[in-house]
Amino acid sequence: MGAAAWLICAFPLAGFVVLLAAGRRLGEPRAGWLATAAMAGSFVSAAAVFAGLMSRDPVDRRFVVTLFEWVPAGDFSVDAGLLVDPLSVTMALFVTGVGALIHLYAIGYMHGDRDFSKFFIYLNLFAFSMLVLVLGDNLALTFLGWEGVGVCSYLLISFWFTEEANATAGKKAFVTNRVGDWGFMLAMFWAFGALGSVRYLDLFGHAGSLSSSTATAIVVLLFVGAAGKSAQLPLYIWLPDAMAGPTPVSALIHAATMVTAGVYLMVRVNPLIAAADAWAPDMIAWVGVATALFAAGAAMAQNDIKKVLAYSTISQLGYMMLAVGTGAYVAAIFHMVTHAFFKALLFLGSGSVIHALDGDQDMRRYGALRAAMPITSITFIVGWLAIAGVPPFAGFWSKDEILAYAFDANPALWLVGLVTAVLTAFYMSRLVFMTFYGEARFGDEQHPHEPSPLMTAPLVALAGAAVVAGVMNLPFTKDLHFLGTWLKPSLFGNEAHLEIGGGVLWLLALVAVVGAAAGIAGAVAVYLRGRLPVSMVERPAAARAFYVDEAVTRFVGGPGRRAFDLVAAFDSKVVDGAVDGVGRSVRAGGTALRRVQSGFVRFYALLTAVGAVALLVWFLSRASL
């Protein structure tokens, strides 16, 4: 049991090391198969740990595997320990499961790439970092994984770095994430200062003894970190640009796993949120729902298929943060898992389309691909129905649960969430109609075709998951609410409980379904029937994502630049000046004193004599006192 826990991390690490040493020699496709096998091994280990936990009594479903003492420094000691509990195992399961499928897909997608083996080195390193993040039993180890996935994200976004834009996108992701990391680090220091430990179980055990202002500060700072990693307002700006990476990367890192790390972190520290002032979770909920609405609005008018999915991801992450803020931790994790399935599916499907059209990502040159790509289009349509919230697909159940808790907490949150759901149904339908329906708008010289089975098999597997994943948390009876029961030991009773009764819940679900249907019907009217002009919904402001990027550029380039210059000047003038000044004054003193070194032996003798006399006088004068 304990052995299997560290194996979850060890498999991708071993894959990374072997590929690093011999990746080029293994070549294509063996390097890809090795990486995929490492992920599959990791998934099997995670499943074994899951089975082990299931066989235990619910109260015993938490243990720590300490591997070694990582940072021994006086009072401060950090172990490299794995915290195995329902939450971390749930995360590990879907990270390794979806990860293995995407690795498999990437063997086909990266076919013929010059750096085929390097791609899988990065992917395995990413998986290892992500699992360290998820399984770490303290904030420091989680931070190690946090930085690890950040580095891999950077490396993979700019994987085709010979294009300037890709390299720039990688840098943007890295720099933006540093802002979030700053919050994470401060939170970690603060937690250590207040409680003397960064271990989760110590923090949770003493969360009650924290003053509410300290807990609030830690939670808010952690949320800054989470907002960076999980692309919340205003730090989301890196995610749309991150689509410069290869599509499997977008699916794995920028949709299914890494970007959910922030949500995971907030769910993980739920006892701290419970100890914080009430405005902290409220702020999280409002930032989340604002992000959801904002990104859905921007997704309405994007023409790059991956950009639509990127904004959609930001929007869905906003839903998860909304769930965290309203105390619906189970719903947040539920939506995270279902979202991992259908968004990975959608990204991989878009990858197939891009692959079939020789790398073209502009939907205005797509159309009528349904006939040429039956498997891709059917699986994609499953993903579309799931994210649009059509029952009985997975997305309906998880989104409905979030909206129910939002309604319970504050109907205003629910209303914004509902509008977002309508927009989601609309822009996803627009994507599907522009890609798979209508008339073919690509050139005659292009002959789109279905990709190899290596790429369609993961699509089918993920589509299956996107259909049935809702089963793990059906709202009807307690027994069907499996995920909620399973996660209980990780939530310490901090989850919110619905006040509203069954009738209202049915009504809310009905409203959500009607909303989704309205969104789809709107897209049908505009994009299939042509009843309304396209320009009515595709506003230029939305296409430019409401000019946030421009505003940030202007701010950073203007006053920001001047502030940085000021800091740089302080560094070069004052800090460097102090260091140089010490050197200069020693040099000047030496130059002045070298005259004394005349080279005349008799002069030295005179100085010695004068010194001796001076000493004598000094001693005598003291003796007479």
Add this chain to the structure above:
Amino acid sequence: MDLSGLTTGWYLALAAALFIIGAVGLLVRRNPLVMFMCVELMLNAVNVTFVALGAGLNDVGGQVAVFFVLVVAATEVVIGLALVVAINRRRAGATADDVSMLKG
């Protein structure tokens, strides 16, 4: 010859006179050999104070210290004369002031 009038103070005065002669000689003469002899004179002036105080205070430690000074002086003579020979080989008839290449 009646030496009973000679108290320790006289010996110390003699030593002081010898020391000052040596010190002034070291400062004013330029011949390395003579400067060297002046150093010896200063050392021996100190020896005289040791012996005088050893006898006057009836403490044999004063006499013993002289032996240490003599040993150090002997070793110093070896190095000092070697330096004098080395200087004279390089530049015959050089004074101490001519050897100033190591000035700052």
